[in-house]
Amino acid sequence: MSRPRSQERRSAIISAATRVIAARGLAAPTATIAKEAGVSNGSLFVYFETKSKLLNELYLELKADMGAAALDRLPSDADIRNQLHHVWTNWLRWATSFPEKRRALAQLSVSEDLTAETHQLSADGMAGLAEILRRARADGPMADEPLGFVLQLVTALAESTIDAVLREPANLDSHSRAGFGAMWRVLASADVAVINV
Amino acid sequence: MSRPRSQERRSAIISAATRVIAARGLAAPTATIAKEAGVSNGSLFVYFETKSKLLNELYLELKADMGAAALDRLPSDADIRNQLHHVWTNWLRWATSFPEKRRALAQLSVSEDLTAETHQLSADGMAGLAEILRRARADGPMADEPLGFVLQLVTALAESTIDAVLREPANLDSHSRAGFGAMWRVLASADVAVINV
Amino acid sequence: MSRPRSQERRSAIISAATRVIAARGLAAPTATIAKEAGVSNGSLFVYFETKSKLLNELYLELKADMGAAALDRLPSDADIRNQLHHVWTNWLRWATSFPEKRRALAQLSVSEDLTAETHQLSADGMAGLAEILRRARADGPMADEPLGFVLQLVTALAESTIDAVLREPANLDSHSRAGFGAMWRVLASADVAVINV
Amino acid sequence: MSRPRSQERRSAIISAATRVIAARGLAAPTATIAKEAGVSNGSLFVYFETKSKLLNELYLELKADMGAAALDRLPSDADIRNQLHHVWTNWLRWATSFPEKRRALAQLSVSEDLTAETHQLSADGMAGLAEILRRARADGPMADEPLGFVLQLVTALAESTIDAVLREPANLDSHSRAGFGAMWRVLASADVAVINV
DNA sequence: GATGAATGAGTATTCATTCAT
DNA sequence: AATGAATGAATACTCATTCAT
Numbered sequence A, B, C, D: 001m002s003r004p005r006s007q008e009r010r011s012a013i014i015s016a017a018t019r020v021i022a023a024r025g026l027a028a029p030t031a032t033i034a035k036e037a038g039v040s041n042g043s044l045f046v047y048f049e050t051k052s053k054l055l056n057e058l059y060l061e062l063k064a065d066m067g068a069a070a071l072d073r074l075p076s077d078a079d080i081r082n083q084l085h086h087v088w089t090n091w092l093r094w095a096t097s098f099p100e101k102r103r104a105l106a107q108l109s110v111s112e113d114l115t116a117e118t119h120q121l122s123a124d125g126m127a128g129l130a131e132i133l134r135r136a137r138a139d140g141p142m143a144d145e146p147l148g149f150v151l152q153l154v155t156a157l158a159e160s161t162i163d164a165v166l167r168e169p170a171n172l173d174s175h176s177r178a179g180f181g182a183m184w185r186v187l188a189s190a191d192v193a194v195i196n197v
Numbered sequence E: 001g002a003t004g005a006a007t008g009a010g011t012a013t014t015c016a017t018t019c020a021t
Numbered sequence F: 001a002a003t004g005a006a007t008g009a010a011t012a013c014t015c016a017t018t019c020a021t
Helices: A007-024 A030-037 A041-047 A051-071 A080-097 A099-109 A116-125 A127-137 A147-167 A169-188 A190-196 B007-024 B030-037 B041-047 B051-071 B080-097 B099-109 B116-125 B127-136 B147-167 B169-196 C007-024 C030-037 C041-047 C051-071 C080-097 C099-109 C116-125 C127-137 C147-167 C169-196 D007-024 D030-037 D041-047 D051-071 D080-097 D099-109 D116-125 D127-137 D147-167 D169-188 D190-196
Strands: none
Touching: A007 A030, A007 A041, A007 A051, A007 A099, A030 A041, A030 A051, A051 A080, A051 A099, A051 A116, A051 A127, A080 A099, A080 A127, A080 A147, A080 A169, A099 A147, A116 A127, A127 A147, A127 A169, A147 A169, A147 B147, A147 B169, A169 B147, A169 B169, B007 B030, B007 B041, B007 B051, B007 B099, B030 B041, B030 B051, B051 B080, B051 B099, B051 B116, B051 B127, B080 B099, B080 B127, B080 B147, B080 B169, B099 B147, B116 B127, B127 B147, B127 B169, B147 B169, C007 C030, C007 C041, C007 C051, C007 C099, C030 C041, C030 C051, C051 C080, C051 C099, C051 C116, C051 C127, C080 C099, C080 C127, C080 C147, C080 C169, C099 C147, C116 C127, C127 C147, C127 C169, C147 C169, C147 D147, C147 D169, C169 D147, C169 D169, D007 D030, D007 D041, D007 D051, D007 D099, D030 D041, D030 D051, D051 D080, D051 D099, D051 D116, D051 D127, D080 D099, D080 D127, D080 D147, D080 D169, D099 D147, D116 D127, D127 D147, D127 D169, D147 D169
């Protein structure tokens, strides 16, 4: 019976990859990631068969991390607008608290290495968020659009807001408010809202 | 007195780069681009000192191409909503008509090779679009936000819509309508809605 | 724990570099050197970070090799003239026995890649020879000149003699005798001559 | 009848090559030399078929220049020692007055591009110097050595002295005196001289 | 499993030389 | 002849991956 794989080493590599990719992009050498993780060159390939697999797994972990952060302490019995606002705030807090995770994720999102399976798994992992979104847009102007499309639009708004905040941290509050307002209007535009009142 | 530099060769390289990068990403070898353009690999460096300069110039040309397409036949005396809708439609048509330009542009947009100067020039080139946006959001809920931030949000919606359309071309019309509606609500709906009540 | 770096491979590269540079000059491709050494071109860079470092190390090894050969079996209790003659003979024997080392060394000596540190280390390594020279020129006409300058003159005579011998091996003995005589006169003859009168 | 080659352009190239090679070595691009000469890339090849031919011709011109300088105002009726001293002084003056010529010449001397014919022509050009040397060594200890060999030894001493002077210009006088003394002892050692007196 | 040496395919850029103008 | 664009062979170095220890 040989030495078992160490969960610690795996995490060290994932975490090093986050930092290195945030700093130097997807072209960062695996050797650099290994060194940053404090493991040898060769060990990295024990834990991740290829660089591409490392990238895919890292993407999924970061996505999951972000998704979990977004749903943290969700006030399940609040109204849907407040729930969505809670998620929005969590999301921004995560991105500003872990800028390296956010940067790495942004790089990975455009990587040609991500497989269809990874994209599928990532979508599955977002199910919690999607459910909230589904309720938020009910009876709104996007009620009849494919949920995936709506999720995409909303995500794009969030990402853009995050970018803006990271670029000008001083404007965190105003950007956050404006971004959330925009999102809410996309999903549940004012006239409908007024009628509902 | 000697053979002049040929605008044709330059265009051939730019156009080849668009195709090759769309197909194989930013890591595409300069030799592949040169071959696709029908010139020697040395010639590529006569027209573009470095690969990085090629990328920057290509980005600016594609951005300009897209901007010009968006403003084509703008109905200057129509109301602002119709003008914006015209631009939106043009944009989607450009993206679906020249998917390679769009793909290449998307790749370039996240390239670490783009210089600050390129980003500046690109922003300058978008001034026409920004002006329309400025008028569209006047008196709307985004009236007091930094224009750059608003432009970013709106661009994000457009890009996401384009992605969705490229993925499901059959849904062009419905995606286009839904995307434009979302954008309009981001910019201008709330007050109008209230007034409408 | 892993395969250790092999001294043998390193020597193989050094030795191949000697041969290849002797034959084709400093512009010899690293790939050629690697192939001649029987290692992959990548391996060469495991042992020598850059071509320039390879050149510097090769220079020092050849210099050390030559210096050691020159001092081999030095008759420490012989008079200084005989000691110097012993060194001279050793030097010529080394150059004629290992013409490739000598050729490579000659090329390297004029290389712009040699660093100041290399020149310093090389000078340090020649300390044994310098000491003999210091004693040989004591009370001679060069007694008051900077030792470095005298070393240079004497080295120039030796190198020229070696060149002549390599060009006309048949004249080894007469060239050697004439060269040594010249050197001795440079260092020590005038006063002796006057005394002799 | 087409435009004749211009002697001026040729000189400009030769002179530019001297400067560029002194500064950047033999690997200097022909394009750099052409630009420094104020002519086009292509023109250089009108005047010199290949880079190698340029190097060979440059070598011969510099050698001739140096030789002419050495023999300038030779006091033909002075005794041979004074004649030789005059040559020696001229030589050092030339080297210190035109350090770029000297540097370029030093680089060229070790170039693998120099042909046998060039070396022969160069030797022919040194005939004037050789003649003086022949007389200087008559009855001396080198009287029976091949003149070429003696010329080589003497040249080596001169070159080394020049190097030392260029490195420490303050020591011009003492180095010059010591170097000449060494040369004279090589050719016409003191004891012989004393006997002659 | 852990290590780091070994491998060799891959790539931007340079440069002597040629050639169209 | 003069020019400078066109060419393509040449080359140092990188890096994902494999493998001996």
